[in-house]
Amino acid sequence: MSGKIAVSLTVNSEEVEAFVAPRTTLADFLRQDLQLTGTHAGCEMGVCGACLVLIDDQPVHACLMFAVQVDGCVIETVEGLTSRDAITDLQKAFHERNALQCGFCTPGMLVSAYGILSSGKVPSREEIRDALSGNYCRCTGYEAIVDAIERTVGERWRAKVAEEEA
Amino acid sequence: MNVSAGSLDRPNSYIGRSVSRPNAKRLLEGKGRYVTDLVLPRMLYAAFVRSPYAHGRILSIDTDEAAALAGVRAVFTGKDLAAICTPWVGTLDHFKNMKSPPQLPLPTEKVTWSGQPVVLIVADSRAIAEDAAELVMIDIEEMPALADPVEAMSAGAISEELDDNLCFSMKLDAGGVDEALEAADLTVEQSFIFGRHTAVTLEPRAIVADYDPSENRLTAHHATQTPYQFQDVYSRHFGIPEANVRVIAPDIGGSFGMKLHVYHEEMAAVGASILLGRPVKYVADRMESFVSDIHARDHRVTARLAVGKDGRITGMEVDDVTAIGPFSSYPRTSAVEGNQVVRLMGAPYDFSAYRAKLSVVFQNKVQASQYRAVGHPIACAVTECMVDKAARELALDPFDIRGRNLIPDDSYPRKSPTGYQFEKLSHEVCLSRLRSLMNYDSLREEQAKLREKGILRGIGIALFVEITNPSPAFYGVGGARISAQDGAVVKLTPSGEVHCAISVTEQGQGTETVIGQIVADQLGVDRAKVRIMTGDTDMTPHGGATWACRGAGIGGETALQAARRLKANLLSIAGFILQAQPGELDIREDWIIEATTGQQRISLAEVARIAFFRSDTLPPGTQAQLSVAHHYAPQGYPFAFTNGAQGSLVEVDVETGFVKILRHWVVEDCGRIINPLLVDEQIRGGVVQGLGAAFFEECLYNAEGQLTNGSLTDYLVPMACEMPDIEISHVETPTRDTELGAKGVGEAGTAAASAAAMNAVNDALAGHGAVLSQIPMTPTRILKALGKI
Numbered sequence: 019m020s021g022k023i024a025v026s027l028t029v030n031s032e033e034v035e036a037f038v039a040p041r042t043t044l045a046d047f048l049r050q051d052l053q054l055t056g057t058h059a060g061c062e063m064g065v066c067g068a069c070l071v072l073i074d075d076q077p078v079h080a081c082l083m084f085a086v087q088v089d090g091c092v093i094e095t096v097e098g099l100t101s102r103d104a105i106t107d108l109q110k111a112f113h114e115r116n117a118l119q120c121g122f123c124t125p126g127m128l129v130s131a132y133g134i135l136s137s138g139k140v141p142s143r144e145e146i147r148d149a150l151s152g153n154y155c156r157c158t159g160y161e162a163i164v165d166a167i168e169r170t171v172g173e174r175w176r177a178k179v180a181e182e183e184a
Numbered sequence: 185m186n187v188s189a190g191s192l193d194r195p196n197s198y199i200g201r202s203v204s205r206p207n208a209k210r211l212l213e214g215k216g217r218y219v220t221d222l223v224l225p226r227m228l229y230a231a232f233v234r235s236p237y238a239h240g241r242i243l244s245i246d247t248d249e250a251a252a253l254a255g256v257r258a259v260f261t262g263k264d265l266a267a268i269c270t271p272w273v274g275t276l277d278h279f280k281n282m283k284s285p286p287q288l289p290l291p292t293e294k295v296t297w298s299g300q301p302v303v304l305i306v307a308d309s310r311a312i313a314e315d316a317a318e319l320v321m322i323d324i325e326e327m328p329a330l331a332d333p334v335e336a337m338s339a340g341a342i343s344e345e346l347d348d349n350l351c352f353s354m355k356l357d358a359g360g361v362d363e364a365l366e367a368a369d370l371t372v373e374q375s376f377i378f379g380r381h382t383a384v385t386l387e388p389r390a391i392v393a394d395y396d397p398s399e400n401r402l403t404a405h406h407a408t409q410t411p412y413q414f415q416d417v418y419s420r421h422f423g424i425p426e427a428n429v430r431v432i433a434p435d436i437g438g439s440f441g442m443k444l445h446v447y448h449e450e451m452a453a454v455g456a457s458i459l460l461g462r463p464v465k466y467v468a469d470r471m472e473s474f475v476s477d478i479h480a481r482d483h484r485v486t487a488r489l490a491v492g493k494d495g496r497i498t499g500m501e502v503d504d505v506t507a508i509g510p511f512s513s514y515p516r517t518s519a520v521e522g523n524q525v526v527r528l529m530g531a532p533y534d535f536s537a538y539r540a541k542l543s544v545v546f547q548n549k550v551q552a553s554q555y556r557a558v559g560h561p562i563a564c565a566v567t568e569c570m571v572d573k574a575a576r577e578l579a580l581d582p583f584d585i586r587g588r589n590l591i592p593d594d595s596y597p598r599k600s601p602t603g604y605q606f607e608k609l610s611h612e613v614c615l616s617r618l619r620s621l622m623n624y625d626s627l628r629e630e631q632a633k634l635r636e637k638g639i640l641r642g643i644g645i646a647l648f649v650e651i652t653n654p655s656p657a658f659y660g661v662g663g664a665r666i667s668a669q670d671g672a673v674v675k676l677t678p679s680g681e682v683h684c685a686i687s688v689t690e691q692g693q694g695t696e697t698v699i700g701q702i703v704a705d706q707l708g709v710d711r712a713k714v715r716i717m718t719g720d721t722d723m724t725p726h727g728g729a730t731w732a733c734r735g736a737g738i739g740g741e742t743a744l745q746a747a748r749r750l751k752a753n754l755l756s757i758a759g760f761i762l763q764a765q766p767g768e769l770d771i772r773e774d775w776i777i778e779a780t781t782g783q784q785r786i787s788l789a790e791v792a793r794i795a796f797f798r799s800d801t802l803p804p805g806t807q808a809q810l811s812v813a814h815h816y817a818p819q820g821y822p823f824a825f826t827n828g829a830q831g832s833l834v835e836v837d838v839e840t841g842f843v844k845i846l847r848h849w850v851v852e853d854c855g856r857i858i859n860p861l862l863v864d865e866q867i868r869g870g871v872v873q874g875l876g877a878a879f880f881e882e883c884l885y886n887a888e889g890q891l892t893n894g895s896l897t898d899y900l901v902p903m904a905c906e907m908p909d910i911e912i913s914h915v916e917t918p919t920r921d922t923e924l925g926a927k928g929v930g931e932a933g934t935a936a937a938s939a940a941a942m943n944a945v946n947d948a949l950a951g952h953g954a955v956l957s958q959i960p961m962t963p964t965r966i967l968k969a970l971g972k973i
């Protein structure tokens with residue numbers, strides 16, 4: 019094992035400087051070094067989506083990145099999205115629709131949903147289901163999650179139209 | 185028998201209302217506290233060296249190099265842990281002549297499945313422990329692996345402690361089967377294979393074992409549904425007084441039955457913590473989960489159905505061979521699934537001639553045991569597939585043949601030929617409701633039109649009966665220390681709010697929400713003023729916890745009775761304060777009111793203030809009882825059976841064998857519904873697990889007993905894009921065994937989804953001479969059935 023490497027990055031709007039082992043994944047770095055345990059690990063091979071975070075505003079699997087690879091990047095996790103109120107409406111829709119049970123997939127689902135919402139499009143249910151094809155959930159059967167995202171997309175779209183008309 | 189409580193039906197009752205889960209907000213903000221997140225001071229990390237062979241004799245283990253690695257704190261083998269842990273045996277007394285070899289945390293002589301943990305490394309980090317695991321040398325003399333269950337039945341015993349590989353066998357005979365088969369106009373026969381699959385909870389198994397030698401005190405932060413069961417297991421097998429063992433189950437990333445079994449790794453982690461006097465954390469990674477979590481199903485069933493030309497079923501015969509791995513799991517055993525398979529066969533239908541044989545067999549694969557809907561999907565798929573087959577031969581519609589055979593709704597109570605007692609089921613209502621929910625007739629029209637265009641759609645239905653609210657007849661009578669009762673402590677806080685600590689547990693199904701609704705409802709307080717506490721053996725009374733669909737039915741009744749007792753106490757104190765008869769008072773919206781007029785008299789907060797801080801103003805001799813501890817065990821029927829019907833619409837591509845699941849419908853009768861929102865999501869989640877089994881999920885082994893698809897890229901799970909929207913409708917037949925009237929619902933979705941899907945696929949393929957009788961129904965199997973490959 020070689021020595022630790024210095025990285026500096028932005029995580030949830032804060033500057034972070036750290037020394038990390040080359041083999042430490044971004045998921046482990048966030049969860050263990052920074053104690054941002056909202057990001058979960060379900061497979062550590064890029065298939066379940068539990069570890070999704072935003073890197074430079076794009077959803078990325080934190081289990082497939084090494085911490086050293088994100089030197090200089092802007093990272094945002096579910097904690098950051100929550101504290102800057104970026105997904106409050108989405109979280110409310112998830113809550114009211116009961117679109118989560120154990121909640122272990124939820125942070126990853128929210129990051130995927132954030133990606134759908136920031137595309138600016140109004141996807142159909144089928145397109146939402148497709149966009150979630152990298153997010154595994156064992157509890158809900160997905161329908162409530164699709165409903166919650168669909169509702170938020172619709173609300174944002176209507177708000178945007180109303181704003182443009184005003 | 186109890187009288188049904190009128191107050192449950194009053195207009196502003198919390199019972200029956202779709203309210204969202206207060207404890208879900210935390211999870212939505214990434215603030216869940218799962219065992220995987222937990223870090224304790226001085227904590228060490230565990231990793232295991234696992235057997236590469238499915239069967240073999242351990243010749244030698246060399247751990248020197250591993251132990252010498254910097255950061256490694258200890259290396260333990262079977263002998264080290266055997267010195268502090270007594271063996272466990274997974275049998276139940278009421279399963280006659282059942283046997284299973286004794287288990288230790290790590291083996292001392294033999295390995296019996298590929299992936300079995302053999303050596304435990306404890307180190308400063310998981311990465312170091314894994315590095316050290318690479319340095320351990322284990323010399324194993326490989327022995328022939330018994331992977332095939334039928335072969336295992338006649339082969340020499342895997343276990344040196346036993347004579348053969350038959351864990352348990354049983355025959356049921358209600359009589360009249362030979363006569364029925366003899367007299368039948370039609371005999372339908374079919375063999376079925378149900379693949380092994382596994383739970384794949386998104387959060388893997390996890391434990392932080394924290395032993396404090398100064399107090400001989402073990403605290404286990406354990407991702408499990410059943411903390412009390414593990415308190416008992418750790419206490420007895422490690423010789424620690426039960427009161428010194430605390431098991432905490434915080435947020436849990438899914439369980440579905442998988443996390444209530446005893447696993448070697450968890451026992452080893454507890455042992456390591458005891459030996460080291462430090463906290464030890466073990467989290468399975470996904471690869472480890474596939475080779476060490478329980479698997480489920482793995483049944484081969486042959487069935488025969490005797491049918492008259494009028495479509496009436498007159499008898500059924502079933503032979504089930506199920507393979508469970510090298511030992512029976514502990515403490516619930518691996519015989520329960522087979523037992524439920526043979527006892528639930530034919531359950532919705534009105535016939536009495538029934539005979540069954542069950543063989544539960546050891547083999548060299550990881551243990552198989554109870555997972556969501558234990559046995560139900562097998563019994564349901566076999567029965568419903570046979571009924572459809574009979575219908576096809578007699579040119580009857582699937583609804584029609586079922587209508588002719590199901591047990592009439594007005595004929596309860598009654599006993600099944602397999603000995604189950606049904607209090608009241610609603611098959612007739614459910615079946616006709618399903619028909620209208622599906623819009624069945626127009627589906628058939630559409631199917632016929634599309635068929636002309638070469639598009640193959642299939643429509644399948646399935647009726648089911650589900651076992652819920654188990655009494656001690658389930659485990660207690662067999663000698664297992666698994667409680668059928670639950671306990672709750674409900675107390676008034678000095679501010680007039682309510683705290684309820686209860687033994688049922690939460691894994692996201694909404695247990696705490698439902699208990700909160702019941703307590704708030706019964707006490708007449710705002711739901712936001714009720715705090716529910718679960719999942720900690722030090723903080724809540726002993727109870728069964730959440731499994732086998734007992735959380736709402738038994739836990740809910742416990743909460744209801746406890747809350748009523750506290751209410752009686754509160755009204756009596758209020759009576760003293762107001763100089764009124766308690767019987768003339770009631771509680772509504774946090775106020776003591778005049779029962780007849782509804783007029784507010786005194787707030788609960790004021791009652792609490794007086795009782796806690798100004799007891800001097802109460803009449804002499806009055807001791808205000810502001811906390812109530814209450815236990816409840818079911819005493820009526822041994823189980824509260826539920827029932828329902830499911831429908832499935834699929835489209836099969838005969839060129840590729842791919843199936844598109846278009847729609848799914850469920851009609852369900854789980855008795856009184858406390859929270860429709862949560863009930864529906866339980867059903868949807870359950871259906872999708874059943875559809876996973878029907879189309880995707882299978883643990884594939886080669887002849888050497890090696891799992892060949894043990895990763896999440898190779899083992900297919902249902903994803904959002906493959907799953908349909910699921911429409912649900914309810915029938916409510918409350919059980920009269922309890923005031924609450926609730927039965928379970930967690931397994932209903934899984935129970936019949938694969939049966940409905942199988943019937944839908946076979947309906948699509950009817951006319952092509954193909955019949956699928958194996959799940960998962962993979963494209964390859966569909967093409968094979970069609971004779972295309």
Ligand code: FES
Pocket residue numbers: 058059060061062063064065066067068069070079080081082
């Ligand atoms: S943990 Fe990264 S995708 Fe599963």
Ligand code: FES
Pocket residue numbers: 117118119120121122123124154155156157158386437438692
């Ligand atoms: S809510 Fe449990 S995995 Fe999605």
